[in-house]
Amino acid sequence: MTASGTAIESVDFALAAYREEGVWQVAELTPDHATDVETLSAALRRFPGDGGAVGLVAVDEDFFVVVRVAGARTRVMLSDVTAATEWELAAVVVEHLGLPPVDDDDEPEPAGDLELLSDLGVDAMDLAAILDDDELYPDEMLSEIARGLGFGDLFDDVVGLTSA
Template identity: 80%
Template sequence: MSASEPATESVDYALAAYREEGVWQVAELTPDHAVDVETLASALRRFPGDGGAVGLVAVEEDFFLVLRVAGQQTRLVLSDVTAATEWELAADVAEHLGLPVVEDDDDPEPAGDLDLLTDLGLPAAALAEILDDDELYPDEMLSDIARALGFGELFDDVVGLTSA
């Protein structure tokens, strides 16, 4: 797939996670919400959340995106910047982050705002450690992120992972 082809058919899942009165909620989004950063951010803004909503999108077991919206602010983490050469969504994220296109043969490297989940309980260093684990698939990394934030079981149930 080239960066010019839409990713909607390749989206493994797109989820919104938000806290309402201190309790985590997880809702599925349609793949149509994951066509670009603005569409995804707009979809997340409709959720009531203490401190905004977090979007988790996995594409073809190749890469994932964590997006956080609070008001008009949008913060992003892309698990692998080299995905921007193959996937339209990853290219859009890289553009939002102001990153140059990285050749696909480069080593996979995360990019973005590693502090976006710090106030929710996942410090930048812990997020970087998850992102650096090249033994994990994207859904396993997102499960670890969800677990660190406190909604791991909800996440695993929605995406069909078996909790460890």
């Protein structure tokens, strides 16, 4: 699988969220921004947000990635490490995080910085609770995260979810 082929076609959505003068803004990114952490980070740095920007990428209703940039700092969280056995983006995130290669015997679990949204209103415990809900698809998990951050309705409108 190449980043220019199936991976881009499998991106459900890629969004940037940022606060400008205290008000959340949500902008769609193109799927080719979601090929790796560096490309996504570069795209997020274009946004003028107070305290940086947050990238939300969902892939094939299977997993999601949250990337937060603030200045030169990039923080990353992957919803399920086992996605790295099937998806190039997840494998790139695992490599970026410096984790050992994932194999088929590994248990599904999140990886990376679970505190990356704590100062915005979703701490590691909240994030873990959302990730533990086996009933939710990645877009629904991201909707819950967006709701906790304060832009749930904006998120739902952009990705086409009906508001809860």
